[in-house]
Amino acid sequence: MANQLEIRNLHARIESGEEILKGVNLVVPKGEIHAVMGPNGSGKSTLAKIVAGDPSYEVTAGEILVDGQSVMEMEADERARHGLFLAFQYPVEVPGVTNANFLRLALQAKLGQDVSVMEFYGKLQKALQILEWDESILTRYLNDGFSGGEKKRNEILQLMVLEPTYAILDETDSGLDIDALKVVSKGVNAMRGPGFGAVLITHYQRLLNYITPDVVHVMVEGKIVTSGGPELALKLEEQGYEWVKGLAVAAG
Ligand SMILES: Nc1ncnc2c1ncn2[C@@H]1O[C@H](COP(=O)(O)OP(=O)(O)OP(=O)(O)O)[C@@H](O)[C@H]1O
Numbered sequence: 001m002a003n004q005l006e007i008r009n010l011h012a013r014i015e016s017g018e019e020i021l022k023g024v025n026l027v028v029p030k031g032e033i034h035a036v037m038g039p040n041g042s043g044k045s046t047l048a049k050i051v052a053g054d055p056s057y058e059v060t061a062g063e064i065l066v067d068g069q070s071v072m073e074m075e076a077d078e079r080a081r082h083g084l085f086l087a088f089q090y091p092v093e094v095p096g097v098t099n100a101n102f103l104r105l106a107l108q109a110k111l112g113q114d115v116s117v118m119e120f121y122g123k124l125q126k127a128l129q130i131l132e133w134d135e136s137i138l139t140r141y142l143n144d145g146f147s148g149g150e151k152k153r154n155e156i157l158q159l160m161v162l163e164p165t166y167a168i169l170d171e172t173d174s175g176l177d178i179d180a181l182k183v184v185s186k187g188v189n190a191m192r193g194p195g196f197g198a199v200l201i202t203h204y205q206r207l208l209n210y211i212t213p214d215v216v217h218v219m220v221e222g223k224i225v226t227s228g229g230p231e232l233a234l235k236l237e238e239q240g241y242e243w244v245k246g247l248a249v250a251a252g
């Protein structure tokens with residue numbers, strides 16, 4: 001069976017009927033990290049949310065396949081059990097649930113079985129060490145009063161504990177100072193390996209200095225209009241998006 005996350009000709013619209021995704025094609029083989037860049041409003045976060053199973057969008061055509069299996073009929077939690085992970089651009093606050101409890105529940109939900117406290121804390125300790133974070137973050141309520149940087153770092157902690165097969169990380173770099181950016185990158189790089197594939201949505205080439213992508217894709221007006229190696233991100237940094245907008249027009 002295909003060892004890849006495949007998004008095939010995905011079209012989606014919002015309630016008003018406006019089409020946001022206009023035929024997205026993206027293949028991320030297991031073991032690779034791909035970056036998706038593109039101007040504001042081009043549909044990057046929408047794509048991430050739809051892959052995770054956000055029901056507020058209507059998919060009108062296309063498919064999302066995880067290792068060859070369609071996830072289109074699956075709810076968000078079922079997709080997670082099939083190995084998908086999404087970190088949100090604006091993480092929600094969940095007052096009353098500690099970070100550690102949330103993580104353990106999420107891990108149990110993903111595995112479909114209980115996880116012993118010992119095993120769970122073993123995973124946590126390892127992740128916290130890589131993220132250079134102390135345990136006090138575990139007893140805080142989920143995202144409640146977390147700084148922007150703490151939320152982002154916490155997403156990577158979730159990623160490391162849940163160990164998904166495929167992750168879509170939306171603007172993991174936004175709001176991070178340079179030290180936190182390095183630490184978060186360390187976490188993603190620690191996940192790198194033959195059993196893990198990821199899509200990094202980012203506006204800045206800077207992140208890609210720390211996490212070298214195998215492929216860079218550019219999304220404009222609801223479509224991937226061009227793809228290339230890491231040098232494509234450098235070109236965008238230098239030249240902006242005007243020239244890729246031309247490609248979107250040419251693609252029709
Ligand atoms: N639920 C929604 N209701 C109304 N409009 C929406 C909704 N979701 C997305 N859109 C619109 O779809 C377009 C794409 O939004 P999206 O958040 O996917 O862009 P993006 O590429 O992530 O942008 P940014 O780089 O600013 O994060 C925008 O014009 C946005 O306003």
Ligand SMILES: [Mg+2]
Nearest residue numbers: 044045046089
């Ligand atoms: Mg976005």
